[in-house]
Amino acid sequence: MKSDSDRVDLWLESLQASGCRLTAPRRAIVTLLAETPHALGPIEVYDLARASYPRLGLVTVYRTMEKLEELGLLQRVHLPDGCHRYLPAAQGHQHLLLCTDCGLMRYVSGDDFKRLADNVSQKTGFEVTDHWLQLFGLCPDCSAVHKTRADSAAA
Amino acid sequence: MKSDSDRVDLWLESLQASGCRLTAPRRAIVTLLAETPHALGPIEVYDLARASYPRLGLVTVYRTMEKLEELGLLQRVHLPDGCHRYLPAAQGHQHLLLCTDCGLMRYVSGDDFKRLADNVSQKTGFEVTDHWLQLFGLCPDCSAVHKTRADSAAA
DNA sequence: CTTGTATTGAAAACGAATTTCATTTACAAT
DNA sequence: ATTGTAAATGAAATTCGTTTTCAATACAAG
Numbered sequence A, B: 001m002k003s004d005s006d007r008v009d010l011w012l013e014s015l016q017a018s019g020c021r022l023t024a025p026r027r028a029i030v031t032l033l034a035e036t037p038h039a040l041g042p043i044e045v046y047d048l049a050r051a052s053y054p055r056l057g058l059v060t061v062y063r064t065m066e067k068l069e070e071l072g073l074l075q076r077v078h079l080p081d082g083c084h085r086y087l088p089a090a091q092g093h094q095h096l097l098l099c100t101d102c103g104l105m106r107y108v109s110g111d112d113f114k115r116l117a118d119n120v121s122q123k124t125g126f127e128v129t130d131h132w133l134q135l136f137g138l139c140p141d142c143s144a145v146h147k148t149r150a151d152s153a154a155a
Numbered sequence C: 001c002t003t004g005t006a007t008t009g010a011a012a013a014c015g016a017a018t019t020t021c022a023t024t025t026a027c028a029a030t
Numbered sequence D: 001a002t003t004g005t006a007a008a009t010g011a012a013a014t015t016c017g018t019t020t021t022c023a024a025t026a027c028a029a030g
Helices: A004-017 A024-035 A042-049 A058-070 A113-124 A140-154 B004-017 B024-035 B042-049 B058-070 B113-124 B140-154
Strands: A074-079 A082-088 A094-099 A105-109 A127-138 B074-079 B082-088 B094-099 B105-109 B127-138
Touching: A004 A024, A004 A058, A024 A042, A024 A058, A024 A082, A042 A058, A058 A074, A058 A082, A094 B113, A105 B113, A113 A127, A113 B094, A113 B105, A113 B127, A127 A140, A127 B113, B004 B024, B004 B058, B024 B042, B024 B058, B024 B082, B042 B058, B058 B074, B058 B082, B113 B127, B127 B140
Parallel strands: A094 A127, B094 B127
Antiparallel strands: A074 A082, A094 A105, A127 B127, B074 B082, B094 B105
8 A cells, every 4th residue: 555655755766866855845845745635836835835844935846846747746737726736646647536625636547538539530630649638526525515515404 | 601700790799788899909809819710818819919900908908808708708728838728619518629730729519428427426426517628639731741741751 | 079988008016937146955975 | 974066945036927007098878
C-alpha cells in the first residue's frame, strides 16, 4: 500500500534526482501538494504552506510548482472557476472527476474512448489525437449530505 | 440554410431585444465573433475588430463579450494554452473539437454519454451531473497537408 | 431638433505572474 | 567540522490581463 507520505518522499527524491537541492521551502510545498485531494493554485499553496513555513515567498511557490510540473509529478487542471490549478499527476491517461460541492478530485480510468473517437473521426473528418474529459458531480459524502437534507426538508 | 451573416443579425437583434443600443463598436465586435471558427480572447478580438473600427476600446470588448455570454450567444472555452477564449455557443450540449494546427474549432454532438457516466458512478460512488469533453486533433485540411508533407519527405 | 440615458474610451487601479537582484543556504570537497 | 560555490531564496520592481472610474459621446425616444 502506497501512503501519501510515501508520495512526499518520492517527490523529494525526484527533485533531488533532477539536480535540485532539498530545502525547507520545497519540503513545505511538496508536503502540501503531494497530499492534497483538491486542485490548488499557487496563491492557495502559498497561504497553506506558510502554516508550516512562514517565511515562504510566493515566487518560490511558482518556481517549485513549475519544476514539479516539468517532472511530471504535478498536473495542471482547468476548472470552471479557475484555470491554474494543480493536482498530483495521474499515471497514464485518466479522466478527472470533481465534486462541485467540496472540491474533492479523483481520477477515473477511461475505458471505451477509442470507439467514441472513431465515431467523431468518421463524422467530422478530423484526425483525433487527444482528448480531455472532466466529469462534475457530487462525491459520495456530499451526495449523502444532500440526500439527508432533502429528507429533512420533506419531513 | 443559415449563413454567418444571419447569425450577425440574430445577435444584434438579441442585443437590442435585451435593451442594448446598437452602436458601431458593438457591430464590429459582433460581426467578428459571430463569424469566426476560432476561439478568440478579448485581446485578439480587440486587435482584429480595430481593423473595421479603429477607435474601439478594449474595455468595450470586455463589456460586449460579457453581455454576449450572458445572452447565451457566446460560450467560454478552455484550451491548453489559454482559458479565456470564446466561441459562438452550441445549441444544446455539444462536444468540442479543436484542430491543434490551425485552431479551427467545431462542435460534435455527443452520443452515448449516459453509459459512460453510469459506469463512472458505479465505479466511484460519485453522482455525475455534468461533464466537459474536448477532443484535439487535425482538421481535414491540416490532416491532408500533413499527409502530403510526409509523402514528399518519403520521396 | 432636443433631451435623457446608455455607452464609450482614456486613464487609473487592481491582481496574478514574472523578472531582478542581493542575500542566504545546501551540499560537495576538503 | 569547515569552507567554497553554485543553487535557491524572498523582497521589490515589473509586466500583463482585467476591472473600475469618470467625463465625454452618441443612440433613440419624444
